[in-house]
Amino acid sequence: MLSEWFSMLGPIALAALVVTVPGLAAALAGGIRFDVAIGLAPALSLGILAIADAAASFLGMQWGLPVIVVGTLAVAVLNAAVGLGCRRASHRWPHLLAPDLRTGRRLPWTNAVVLVLAMLGGAYVVAAGIGAPGAINQTFDAPFHVNAISIVAQTHSATPSTVSSASGGTAFYPPLFHAVAGLLVIVTGISPIVAANIVALVIAGVMWPLSIALLVSAVVGPSRFGFAVAMLGSVLISVFPVLLLLFGVLWPNALSISVVPAVIALIAMALGLVRSRRVPLPLVLVAGLVVMPGLYYAHPGAAFVVIAIAVPMVVAAEAALLARRLPSRQGRTRVLVLIALTVVAGVVFWRALDYVPGLASVRRFQWPAQASPSAALGEVLTLASPLNPDLWIYGLLVVLGVIAVARTRSWWLAGAHVLLAGLAILAIAYDTDLSQTLTGFWYNDPFRIMAPLAVTAVPLAAFGALAWRDSWANWLARHPVSGPEPVARVLRSQAAVASVVVGLIIVVLVPGTSGLGRISRALSGSYAGAGDQLVSDPERTLYESLASRAPANATIIGNPWSGEVYAGVLSGHRVVFGHMVVPASPERSLLAARFKDFTTDPAVCAAVKKLDIGIVVEDSHLFWADRDNRTRSYPGLTDLSGVPGLTPIGSGGTAKAWKVGACRS
Template identity: 30%
Template sequence: MSWLDAAPTMVLCGVLLVLPGLPLTYLLGLRRLAMVAVAPVVVVALVAVTAIGAAKLGVRWSPPLVFLVSVGSAVVAGCVVMLLRRRLLQPAPGDSLPVVAAAASGLVVALALGVFAIRAAIGSPEELVKTDDSSFHYNAVTNILNSGVASTFRIDTLGVPGRVRGFYPAAWHDLGSLLAMLTGGSVPATANILSVTIALVVWPLGCVLLMRQLAGPDRQALALAGLLSVAFGAFPWELLGWGILWPNLLGLSLVPAGVAVVMSMAGLAREDVIGRGRAFLLAPVALTAIAIAHPNAVVSLAAITLPAIVVALARAAARRYRAGRRPQAALFAAPIVLAAPAYWLVVVRLGVFAGPMTADSPPFESPSQALGEVLTGATNHHGAGWVLAGLVIVGAVSCFRQRSRRWLVAGHALSGGLYVLAAGVPGASRRIFTGFWYTDSHRLAAMLPVTGVPLVVIGVLAVVSAARAGLAPDGVLRRLRLWPPAAAVVVVIALLLATGGLHHADHRDRVLAAYPKANPLVTPDEYALFERIGRRTEPGTIVAQMPYNGSPAVMALTRRQVLFPQLNLGRLTTDQVYLAQHLNQAASDPRVCEIVNRLQVRYLLTNDHARGNRWDGTAYPAPSAGFRQIDQGGSFRLYRVSPCDKTADSR
């Protein structure tokens, strides 16, 4: 499959991420740009909550179920609006068509640039990712397809016998399973298409909405926000190639819309397109969507908007204090005063987040180097983006001169400070602040574009304004009649030329980290064998394998259960451990056949790997072991576990 062949699926994916949320955002009172930009947040919340409810009620997960819930939610919301229409807020004023068209133009150019970079990095939508986490994400989607259960409290089982159930953010996997059901495509292709669409549709829409709240219906600002949403390498490009962190990608893609909602709640939006009342209704929906996409994205939202929240609370307390309502003033001031002690109590003393806090990635540079990377956009030793870095600084200075925008600079500085702690400061104490992100500098660097995109837009507008003011005395602008659309085109062309197509080569290389061409996860012959396994094996049987050689992809390509579907082996059962060590000794070890028959392990897929470890039982069986080879591709061989199968002789 080529990317051109995948275009209809990408369009369908974009529709899936937006369309189901439009009736609800419309009924809430949002119009045009805001209605569309908030829709993905509603869709993710709706899908994730439906998955949890379906699992509790024993209803099988499917697209018709989500469709019925979407329609039902819209009907209920419509009835509520009809019954209480006189008491509800009036619909928010929608932006004019020229404003919407300007925003759309930036989004279209960003989409084109993004697709160009993706095609240069990922040869085919079906290309397999070569990272430690990819097998889990692939097979979590496959497990949903096989089991019909998509709850965020059940996804971590992965079909492994005896697996303990627990929370794992499943919104991305829920969306992937729906797309796979609708298109019939392979799980790897679905994963790639979904993630690319999130990066090139959901994230840019959120950036435009955030810019709309900051700048009002400024056509140049909105067009630039759409365009520049794909300019930073740290996000979304880094998370398309590092990890691989697809759930984090989804969660952080929703954060700009979450920031826009907080701005409305805090009264900091310019010509607010959401409205404070609607923002309070949207807040729990946004928090639910972001949390089930990935919990650390909620913390990212909190960190970025902390200055805005402090400003809003301080203003509210000051107003009430001046009006003589001191008890109310104290109520609004209390969160500011008690925030630090509460944080210490919950995080340090009680250890509520002890799980992620124990993870640590050691610092790899000095604090000054890390700070320099934040200022130049060269995080994690990537190349500096000098033009964007300069515009961020110009935008920060411009914002600092306007009191209503200073919080944005503070939020950007806070994100940068967290990155410096993770990348450049030694010691376990830093995990008190960075542990929510597993002290991973890549996840923390990805926060910077949330505030970096609007800062660059504001910087560009400040430079253009200064240039226009400098030319105005000579009457040049009046004589040339330079109108805003022409100026915007000139600015866009200059940015593209000065940044090499918004750093196209850097973005391609960041994505290529997960899709290496010189040393791919499996060869074409091995990939073909993995696909044939679906025809060579029976439904309900399990294929044993060693998980570190790419073989977990068999489950994603064929929907056949493998014995070790991921690389996280912390919860292996005793049976699994025994088979890993002794499976190829089935002819001489009765315990092997007892486990094999109980678990329905009927096949062994293996290639030549090192002996003398826990996987000796999955190595090539000896000729005398009685295993029957039924297929081969590259270095892999597929065997029937004949010594334990009384029907093997008749096959």
């Protein structure tokens, strides 16, 4: 089935360009070096897409490539102006306006090769896990996202309210995943199902590798060995992106988390926590302003991940500043005032969160504890969950990395990882007020909280591998190797030791149970249905046939816990229920209870006409039938055989379809 992906190279390339070119162009316009600009490209691109989407809505423009081009040009011009100002004034304030290139080097060709291999590896894992580009994701939220993509393509609108309307709502819903996928449908004509899978592949194969590569190079430094170990981990650490692509499915969350490493790199540059600031501070601040709406429109949960990681970063920056100003009484006082203001700002921000209406319901959501504290600790250490395989060799490297950086300027990275790990353990193992308070920003959901662990784990694994290599090299230096001097010199070299370390990691991972194959098999469960399918192959054939059998502009109705939620995108028609959970309305409630009376009850007939219902479907197999009582909330759409006014037009698997006849209202 992997060969089928090659027929989608055009849409895949378009998706990759949409999430990289806008940000890359804007960064290069500001004079940012290419090796940094390419790492910032996905994060900046999401910001530009968000700005373009909001502007299009405000100006009444249609969503499409022209809007994105205009948004890209606007941000590029802003960056160019700021970059020009930095270059002209850099001689006066070199610390703030001139990038420090003394320890920074352009991306070596070996690192470029490793990065490309990591991108191909990430794409392979997702492509192999999904199977075919048109495979249907059989998880709870997938129908909503696919129907939202369909609405974006039909209306040429990607506003939050447009996306939310797929489930019958009007509240804000982060639209960028659907905006990118909908753009693919508009430009290339592929189905929303294929578009969703392609964007998932681009998240894993383009956005995540580029973003994490920037963080690693900024924090770890120019070590090629550390970079190679980190990028290998970016593919094999399955808590991200695979975990979010198989659970839920959480496509928007995956989109937002994929750029968090680049955002953390920006913050590290702004706070002076990296070995060299490769971007002038004003450009860092502009990039941060552009990225913020991108995080919000991709998924706000990522913003809280950034805040959590930023806490130890701010502490580290202020501690370093205090240490530098300690000899000066005046300087010490200023730093202490700054620390006090930071604490006050943090308390005010925390209290203000209680007054955000949309956030309140999220923070109240409660997932029950799923494991004991010791089991939760094991999951965090091995970077695993009940849904995705463990990775103990990288877990060991992360622990070594935490120890290695504990007494260095990068200790904040260890602090951030421990903080995220603590939040994950609270969500997994505890049903307490503290757990709810601290993890409610992610629905108190262990899977959403486990995913960001990859952001800190990947660079920490690089630090751990470097510490392992150096310890081994030091041991070899103290214990001379017998034999010819040329051979001994090679065996003592760091390159030889590094090669052995990488070789051992590959030997343990690839043939073993934690290799790429197991990760792909975990992801494939979301498409196979894991024993509970929304749409089987025969049912898919039936729904696709409705494209020619159903009247033009006819709406499809059925119990949403059946394949009805996918019948619309498969046939090209609208559906009454675009998600399993849809807010009640007078028409929907009436039809759910009494649709079978449409030929005899004028009120039911009026609802049928108002919603333009032309097709009704029924499936004797319901999704989560033994797990959720809501599946039985549609008696009016059950046992439809023999109902007056319905004409059978097809069947497939356990599903049947009828044409809805005329009625009097």
